[in-house]
Amino acid sequence: MPELPEVETVIRELKPMIVGKEIDSVTPVWFKTLVNRSERLLRGQRIEAVERIGKYIILRLSRSFLIIHLRMTGRLHFDPGNGALQVKEQGLNHLRLIVNFTDGSKLLFNDTRKFGRFYHVDDPKRVLQNVGDDALDPRLTAERFYEMLKNRKIGVKAFLLSQRWIAGLGNIYADESLFRAGIHPERKCNTIDLVKAKELWDAVQFILKQAVENMGSTISDYRDAYGNPGKNQLYFKVYRRAGEPCFNCGTAIKKIRAAGRGTHFCPVCQT
């Protein structure tokens, strides 16, 4: 499910709901969701801040960190505890973990496929050591992006999907960014010159920012903290458009497997 824009949407909404709350207890519903040894250590800790690097949500607590990854189908919802839970549809069919706050409100984690994780750690580096800078980090520049690309023989889609260099892109926004920049997903990184690298970097920035403005993309499972779907799926140019005409040239959009993922591109516009 969620890539950077979906995670950003969720935390923007969640932040005012949970910052300052004190954890009373955590109820693990599915035993693998909470990764740690001692959920008792969470009692009495306050949520000091809600941050994000790539697709990772970082809850800064009084004495430790709770790092959340939604993976494919994870959803976070807030239950104010007064009976006014706002979640729509069947948002809570697959409840996997509950954070109970001392004021009676709760943070609910729903996750159909059970891939999502809450990592309780003293040092965020334990989870984030192989995660690069956030794709929307203003300190990143096209020049630094080019430096990362220029000596790699890996296909450019695989590069964008790896969280190790730039964090936050997933399958949808990698395909959409490559289309916008006119680059074939299997092109080797080291064949991209500085000018083309800048075009790709600008495309990544545009695609991600547009998706944040549209509250993320909903294909099936993704919902924001209120249970609402995103609107950005209406702006897809290639993703899930196999066989349909390219908006630039009319050629049928192709679907192949690249970097192990279904990959959509225009065989004429993307070289």
Added chain:
DNA sequence: CCATGTACCTGAAGGC
């Protein structure tokens, strides 16, 4: 270093 396959899970969709 790089590509590919498998594992982790559930459910929707398509073919027969």
Added chain:
DNA sequence: TGCCTTCAGGTACATG
């Protein structure tokens, strides 16, 4: 209707 296969916003790990 039912059965079987494939696929899905992700990542970690094993194998050539």
